[in-house]
Amino acid sequence: MKSKFLIPLLAVIFTTAMSFTTARTVVNPDFDFISTDAGVVRISEMQCGAGTLNCSVQLEPNGTEYQVFDDEDLTVAKNTNNPNPIELF
Amino acid sequence: METKAYILKISPVIVGILFLYTGLRKLWEGDLFYHTLLNSINIKNQLIIEGLSLGIPIVEIITSLTLLFYPKKNIGLYISLIVLIVYSGYLINLLFFQEEIPCTCRTILPLLGWYGHLYFTLSLFLFLIGLLQLRGLKIK
Numbered sequence: 001m002k003s004k005f006l007i008p009l010l011a012v013i014f015t016t017a018m019s020f021t022t023a024r025t026v027v028n029p030d031f032d033f034i035s036t037d038a039g040v041v042r043i044s045e046m047q048c049g050a051g052t053l054n055c056s057v058q059l060e061p062n063g064t065e066y067q068v069f070d071d072e073d074l075t076v077a078k079n080t081n082n083p084n085p086i087e088l089f
Numbered sequence: 090m091e092t093k094a095y096i097l098k099i100s101p102v103i104v105g106i107l108f109l110y111t112g113l114r115k116l117w118e119g120d121l122f123y124h125t126l127l128n129s130i131n132i133k134n135q136l137i138i139e140g141l142s143l144g145i146p147i148v149e150i151i152t153s154l155t156l157l158f159y160p161k162k163n164i165g166l167y168i169s170l171i172v173l174i175v176y177s178g179y180l181i182n183l184l185f186f187q188e189e190i191p192c193t194c195r196t197i198l199p200l201l202g203w204y205g206h207l208y209f210t211l212s213l214f215l216f217l218i219g220l221l222q223l224r225g226l227k228i229k
Contacts (some may be wrong), residue, residue, distance in 0.1 A: 008157035015153075018110060018111060023114055
C-alpha cells in the first residue's frame with residue numbers, strides 16, 4: 001500500500017525538480033546564435049526546417065560557414081535538410 | 090513478483106513521469122510554447138493560442154496524475170493514447186504539410202529534432218497499445 005502512493009509521489013517530486021532545472025527560459029524565440037572568431041554573434045531566427053544535417057549560415061560570399069544554434073550557450077544545434085548554408089549577405 | 094507484473098506496475102509510472110515532465114516544462118517555458126504554437130499551426134486567433142498553450146500542459150499534467158495516482162490505470166493509458174494521437178497528428182501536419190517548421194528550440198526533447206519527436210511519439214504509442222494488451226483492454 002505504501003509503495004502505491006510513495007513511488008508515484010517520489011516520481012512527481014523528481015520530475016518536478018528535473019523539469020524546473022532543465023527548462024530553458026533563456027532561449028529567445030526571435031534569435032539564433034553562431035560562433036565566430038569574434039565570439040558568439042546573435043542573428044535573426046533562421047528557418048532551417050527539419051532534417052539530419054547541421055544548419056549553417058554564411059556571412060559573406062565564399063566565406064566561412066557557421067553552424068546555427070538556438071541558444072546563446074551553443075548547446076542546441078539546429079538541423080536542416082538543406083546541404084547549402086543560408087546566405088546572409 | 091514475476092516480470093510481467095513488474096512491467097505492468099512500473100510502465101504507467103514511467104509514462105506518467107514523461108507526461109508530467111513535458112507538461113511542467115511547457116508551463117515553465119510558457120512563452121516559448123506559445124510562440125511555437127503561433128508559428129506552427131494555422132490558427133491566428135491569439136486567444137485560442139493562449140488557451141492551447143495553457144490547456145495542453147494542463148491536460149498532460151492531469152494525464153500524468155491519472156497514470157501515477159488513480160487506481161484505474163487503464164483510464165490514464167487511454168487518455169495518454171488520445172493525447173499521443175493528437176500530438177502525432179500535429180507533428181505529421183507540421184512535417185509533411187507545412188512549408189516552414191519552427192525552430193527546434195521549442196521542442197521538449199531538443200536533441201531529437203522534429204522527426205525524432207515523431208518517431209518517439211509513434212514508438213510510445215505502440216508501447217502503450219502493447220501495455221494495454223498486456224493489462225487487458227477493460228477499464229480497471
